[in-house]
Amino acid sequence: MKRALVSLLFGFVSAFGVAANPAVIRVGVSTGASGSPATFGGAATAIAQQRGVLEAAFKPDGIRVEWVFFKGAGPAANEALASKQLDFIWQGDLAAITGKAGGLNTRILLGDSRLAPSYLVVPAKSKAASLEDLKGRKFALFKGTTQQLTFNRIAAQRGLAERDFKTINMDGATTLAALAAGDIDGVYLPVNALQLQERGVVRVIEDTRRDPLVAAHTHLLVDAAFEQRHPQLVQKLVSALVANAAWTSDEANRQQVFTGWARAGVPVSAWQRDYQPDALKQRLTPLLDPFFYAHYRDAVRFARQFGLIRKDVDVDAWIAPQYLREALKAQKLERYWTPLAADGKGAA
Amino acid sequence: MSLTETLPVPALAAPAATPRLAQALAGLRSRVWRGALALILPLAVLALWHAATLNGWVAQQILPAPALVWTTLLDLWHSGELWTNLAISLTRVAWGFSAALVIGLALGVAMGLSKTAEAYLYPSFKAISEVPVLGWIPLLIMLVGIGEAMKILVIAKAAAVPITINTQQGIRNIPQPYLEVARVYRFNPRQLWLKVIFPSTLPSLFNGFRYGLTNAWLSLVTVELLASSEGIGYQMVWGRQLFQLDVVMACMLVIGLVGLAIDLFLQITETRLLRWRRAAF
Numbered sequence: 001m002k003r004a005l006v007s008l009l010f011g012f013v014s015a016f017g018v019a020a021n022p023a024v025i026r027v028g029v030s031t032g033a034s035g036s037p038a039t040f041g042g043a044a045t046a047i048a049q050q051r052g053v054l055e056a057a058f059k060p061d062g063i064r065v066e067w068v069f070f071k072g073a074g075p076a077a078n079e080a081l082a083s084k085q086l087d088f089i090w091q092g093d094l095a096a097i098t099g100k101a102g103g104l105n106t107r108i109l110l111g112d113s114r115l116a117p118s119y120l121v122v123p124a125k126s127k128a129a130s131l132e133d134l135k136g137r138k139f140a141l142f143k144g145t146t147q148q149l150t151f152n153r154i155a156a157q158r159g160l161a162e163r164d165f166k167t168i169n170m171d172g173a174t175t176l177a178a179l180a181a182g183d184i185d186g187v188y189l190p191v192n193a194l195q196l197q198e199r200g201v202v203r204v205i206e207d208t209r210r211d212p213l214v215a216a217h218t219h220l221l222v223d224a225a226f227e228q229r230h231p232q233l234v235q236k237l238v239s240a241l242v243a244n245a246a247w248t249s250d251e252a253n254r255q256q257v258f259t260g261w262a263r264a265g266v267p268v269s270a271w272q273r274d275y276q277p278d279a280l281k282q283r284l285t286p287l288l289d290p291f292f293y294a295h296y297r298d299a300v301r302f303a304r305q306f307g308l309i310r311k312d313v314d315v316d317a318w319i320a321p322q323y324l325r326e327a328l329k330a331q332k333l334e335r336y337w338t339p340l341a342a343d344g345k346g347a348a
Numbered sequence: 349m350s351l352t353e354t355l356p357v358p359a360l361a362a363p364a365a366t367p368r369l370a371q372a373l374a375g376l377r378s379r380v381w382r383g384a385l386a387l388i389l390p391l392a393v394l395a396l397w398h399a400a401t402l403n404g405w406v407a408q409q410i411l412p413a414p415a416l417v418w419t420t421l422l423d424l425w426h427s428g429e430l431w432t433n434l435a436i437s438l439t440r441v442a443w444g445f446s447a448a449l450v451i452g453l454a455l456g457v458a459m460g461l462s463k464t465a466e467a468y469l470y471p472s473f474k475a476i477s478e479v480p481v482l483g484w485i486p487l488l489i490m491l492v493g494i495g496e497a498m499k500i501l502v503i504a505k506a507a508a509v510p511i512t513i514n515t516q517q518g519i520r521n522i523p524q525p526y527l528e529v530a531r532v533y534r535f536n537p538r539q540l541w542l543k544v545i546f547p548s549t550l551p552s553l554f555n556g557f558r559y560g561l562t563n564a565w566l567s568l569v570t571v572e573l574l575a576s577s578e579g580i581g582y583q584m585v586w587g588r589q590l591f592q593l594d595v596v597m598a599c600m601l602v603i604g605l606v607g608l609a610i611d612l613f614l615q616i617t618e619t620r621l622l623r624w625r626r627a628a629f
Binding site: 309 | 406407408409410485486489490493494495574576577582585586588589590591592593
């Protein structure tokens, strides 16, 4: 009720072209919360949440920051944004693309993480040694999320497709139960694969570490209506996140970053192995470089080809790099991260 | 009442000569009337829906326009996806419901007839039935895997609960005098079942069946969400995950209509059977 009144008031105010500051900025996180206090792992934004950098940045304006976690991942966050319950979303590439293709008016502001390896895991007792060995077998897929895109890309590289496997749609928690029961034959998992392997539940038989083209990206985006009303708040948020990304990318903080992420459940040891031999800077760059653009363009092409979206998405118009550029300049961080060329290998 | 006022002639024409025809006509008229009444609410909702999308009261991504949902429904129909998925879901419900019938009737009869059976079974039955399906699923995956067996068990559990309770209640509520009369006439067990127990528990049984089927149909979506790659519930979830809410709405329509059709079928069967019961008494 209160929120309805507040948004009514905002509608009224913005009709006269005066955008008063909102009382609260709502940031959606496209993964379920874990740990206490609630947090998540693997993202620069997660460290920002733990360090309270956005709260500190908006305190002088009297604006609260609310973090909203979605167990239903990116698709659920999209629905919340469509219903005007969120202003920003941290999410993966595919969910953002399905949202955009579905008509959500969003703008991508900055990158969050990239090049995260995916691990092909099989039940501990399985004899499979490669993806090819799993042809025709039961493969878990959380459809509509980045996981599906990763899987399709890897399969396509090997001349395979989803239909070569018996894919079963299931969410993360169910996947873990089914793996433990030995009832699915394979799945691509992020870092928690290493944790499960440590516990002896699964075996990791392949990973995508050396392949920038299949690794997922995460980013932060904004509701375009919010951006139009409050460009200065968007700038403030991006600047705070860029400063945080610089802190998070600093090797001096490596241990602290992993410890922070471990609060969400995946232990430090798994993060250490996941990041071996990568520098933090390589994976936690906020840059919207040629690699970022190429990756999203390619993801759109894939999503269209696999029937995941019914409309094209113009990636160039979707990304709003001006806030990031401004933040990098103001903080003299233009040369801190190395931009990558479109293939994700050489420097741009 | 305008319908009765516009059609008074046949009813008055030959009331004595063809009372059965008049009765049938009156029955038909009231059925048409009731059908028309049933349409008012959906039509009002449709109008509201149309207005909401036309005026942009809600995000079109969340509530797509009726026309778009209709087009999507037709697309799904023509591509054959709808039929394949619906057939798979109906098969699951049929199996689950059949299993529920066996379990529910057995438990209900046992607990209805015997206080001892009730003492043994009722607390466990109640405790199990109160736990949401979500809690059982990890255990079920361990026991039977994520294949069809798990789905059918989840559906069966959901449907068996109301069937059991209504069967038990039905038997409990058989008027004592009926049983006494049966005893006086020295009915054998077969007669007792066919002439007393079965007919007088029938309304309650059908209550159980109808609730059971509703539950079966509802839990179908839950289980297809968790682990499936086919079925109408899956198609709905898939639409949601890809942010294609028109697919979700089209599936909702189909699920609602099929549920309604099944319930209608049960209702008609019940009326038939009860007519027979009236004749028997």
